[in-house]
Amino acid sequence: MVRVGYTLMCEQTGPKQLVDHAVRAEAAGFDQLVMSDHYYPWLDAQGHSPYAWSVLGAVAHATSRAELMSFVTCPIRRYHPAVVAQKASTIGVLSDGRFTLGLGAGENLNEHVVGGWPHVQQRHEMFSEALQIIRPLLNGETLTFSGNHFDVPDAYVWDRPERPVPMAVAASGPSSAALAAEYADGIVATEPDSRIIQLYDDAGGVGQPRYGQVAICYGPDEAECRKIVHDQFRWFGNGWKVNADLPDPDAFAAATQFVREEDVADGIPCGPDVERHVEAFRAFVDAGFTHVAVLQVGGDSQPMFLDWAQEKLLPRLREL
DSSP: OOEEEEEEOGGGSOHHHHHHHHHHHHHHTOSEEEEOOOSSOSSTTTOOOOOHHHHHHHHHHHOSSSEEEESOBOTTTTSOHHHHHHHHHHHHHHTTSOEEEEEOOOOHHHHGGGSOOOOHHHHHHHHHHHHHHHHHHHTTOOEEEEOSSOEEEEEOOOOOOSSOOOEEEEOSSHHHHHHHHHHOSOEEOSSOOHHHHHHHIIIIITTSOEEEEEEEEEOSOHHHHHHHHHHHHGGGGSOHHHHTTOOSHHHHHHHTTTOOHHHHHTTSOEESOHHHHHHHHHHHHHHTOSEEEEEESOGGGHHHHHHHIIIIIHHHHHTO
């Protein structure tokens, strides 16, 4: 059975509200809570961006059943990979082993706050080195590492859960799928693309979890939902090569100034029709994903969405 997740999106909700939504989502019956890890929101209209790891600690304490996951953390600029291993293990302890560390190569939007954004080739090299550092530290090994981008003279993580924190790596092509198969315990993708799953399987990932995310906008008024997704999520169709390199919300606003409401609504189901949202979720199931997190667009609509999800959406998704 596919595990159904709920997205705690830091870019559209403040820290206290995120913890409250996590508790409500667990009570509603969601299997997993995934959290974005940003320094900036994508657009000013979203209006938030608390420190994800502080919120994760609070969520780990406030919940008891749902799996937790960073979706996803970049371990190459804002955070040194040795520190990522330490804080992931800490969340693993606080959550009694419910945490999975989701990792990706990051975006300029969030990482440039500590310095220049490296070229894509350098970023991929840095990401590969970061995985080589994080994996053994999560496993309880004492690590000495010297690479082209990172040096770890001597590191050991003292507080770890009984079972090492599992890792999942975001992938979009053959090289990243191979990295996920070599170093991680699962793969992350935001598109229902069976090709990525096949690449991962071919590289040795058969039988491992496959994590996806589907954006929707539920509400009683479809026209209002369409306005919300255009206001807050019109960057969604830029493509990863664009989204990875734009530096700040003003740049995203400029890059999306000619995106129309219908352009965004074509890719994100809007309104009260549960079957439209189920079909968007089903695309990930059909592509071979084992865990799919629902992202409700619009920070103010989360309590309403969670009530509706408990009553209408989750029972239909369980049928899949």
